[in-house]
Amino acid sequence: MTDNCWNQIGVCGDRSCLELKTFVHCRNCPVYSTSGRNLLEREAPSGYLQEWTNLLAQKDEKIDARSDRSTVLAIVFRLGREWLALRASVFKEVTRPCIVRTLPHRSNEILLGIANIHGEIIPCISLSKFLGIESPKEAVQVNRETRKIDSYSKNIKSLISIETKQYERTIVLEKESKIWMFQVDEVSQTYRCCQDEIQELTVTTHNLTNSYIKGIFNLKDRKVSYLNDDLLFDALDRKLF
Secondary structure: OOOOHHHOOOOOOOOOOOOHHHHOOHHHOHHHHHHHHHHHHOOOOOOHHHHHHHHHHHHHHHHHHHHHOOEEEEEEEEEOOEEEEEEHHHEEEEEOOOOOEOOOOOOOOOEEEEEEEOOEEEEEEOHHHHHOOOOOOOOOOOOOOOOOOOOOOOOHHHHHHHHHHOOOEEEEEEEOOEEEEEEEOEEEEEEEEEHHHOEOOOHHHOOOOHHHEEEEEEEOOEEEEEEOHHHHHHHHHHHHO
């Protein structure tokens, strides 16, 4: 029996091996498993350990160099035409849109009501209203290859609306036992950026409520507003409760 009989007379060969009637497939055969065990238990070739030690050491140096630049891990999401980001550490959950129940005499444009998330009652807000983001009159079209809409359709506006709703998500934030949730039009990605990538905000670069924005950074062809979660949580507590 050869060392690689499975490639010659086994399932990867001409299937003439008589043992196939018993084991059906080579992976069930003791010859195959013994060969695999011998492969894993063989001695490392000369210089193998040193080579990997050098490679891992180089990788650690790159990580340390990036850490020295004080990186920030943020989650990027969209409200209308605005791209925003918050520290990933304050995200408790990202889920599909859920039913929001209004509160008698308390619900308004910002405090929409409460929702049940896994048995926990959480206040739901309109972050777009809170930040002063105006909802566009027409559905927002985002550059995504997956959004292909028939331009000849008579009901193109309704089709855009349906496609856009597929990306809507509910974000649940938690910080120091304070929990809030809000709906966004899309959650894009988790992004690690360096502090020096975040540009200082100027009056002419943005039209949002600047009080809650630390700065902006570029992500591909977008300008993303990096929100100050400390100010955001404090303001929500003061203004809504």
